Amino acid sequence: MAARHKSGNVRLTADDWVQAGFEILADEGLTGLKLDQLCARLGVTKGSFYWHFEDVDGYRRAVVESWSQFRDEDRDQIDGMRDLPPRERLAQMMALLVRPRLYKLERAMREWARSDDSVASAVLSADRRILKATRQAFSDYGFDAAEAEKRATTAFAAGIGLLHMPLSELKSMYGPSLRKQLEPQRNWLLDFLLRP
Template identity: 40%
Template sequence: MAPEAASGDARTRSGAPARRRRGSEKKSAPAPRAPRLTVDDWIDAAFALLVSEGVSEVKITTLCERLKVTKGSFYWHFADIDELMTAIADKWCDEQNDTLRGLAQVDTVPVDARLQVMAELLLQERTWAVEAAVRDWARTYDKIAVVVRELDQRIFDVVQNSMRELGFDEAEARLRAGFLVYAGIGFVHARDNLPTPTPDEVRAMFALLTAR
């Protein structure tokens, strides 16, 4: 064996650190960054918090904890909580305007199917939660209150027109429409304190108030 090779082997066996070839080991790739939250991400998270906890609980700190980000991420998009609440209101109002436009077309649907659709909407637990939260918010936010009133009036008109189509006179159509609309609003506010009507009970109520 060549002396130089033996000498080199001895150094390696004796524990002297062997030199690593440059570039022989790959550096670990940096962890991918989480995607930056968008304005809509913040609005959607805030609205979900509003529905689940109430408008008074929509706070920057709470939102940041839920989204697992720092307050700097919030202030990247909004100057303060009021600006966020305005953005939520704008988006919700735009969505309800779409709903109003849809209700304008509902008169073209056969009356039985029309009332069935409204009954099905009333059965959705999500509908009740959103309605309760938004109506509570409307007490302190005029823009929301205006849209809620418009929706209530439009829904009342749809139900009243449906009653007329079923053959009720003006006074009776108005009375029965009032029962149905106020019952729907009552379900929203009493759902936590009174027994929740079953789907069959809701359908029975519609059948009772639309029967001649």
């Protein structure tokens, strides 16, 4: 994460601070995203923070912008799937968007969006891009525009619902290898949504 000087001091980048914020958001939610906790996690003083950010509001804006760029990268990956058959494209999109590593962060960003208009705007923008690609896959499968819209919205809502289920509950339902266990569930949902 950070380059260490020979003296043992840590030279952090703005991205190191943002990544620490992502970790805290995923672990503790927005209430944990405080300067003292960031410094403790990174093992540095507040002076290091102020080297990169004017204030906590500026830092939080950087976290949201970085998350938006991260989601844009997801969108770029989805755009790269355009030539796949629609069912395979949808399966890969679903797997991409509910990666365990990002599960808690995605949920935390959506919670944050409930109380912050700029975060809500970033989440909405990301959602619109994903919905558009999902709609296109259903359309490519052969559904008319209205039907593709309904099915894409249903698939998207199911994914959001999954994000808001407690991870402990999902693991109790599907076992410790959650990712493997969810694959049959995802395939069932795709089969259901692709029925004529």
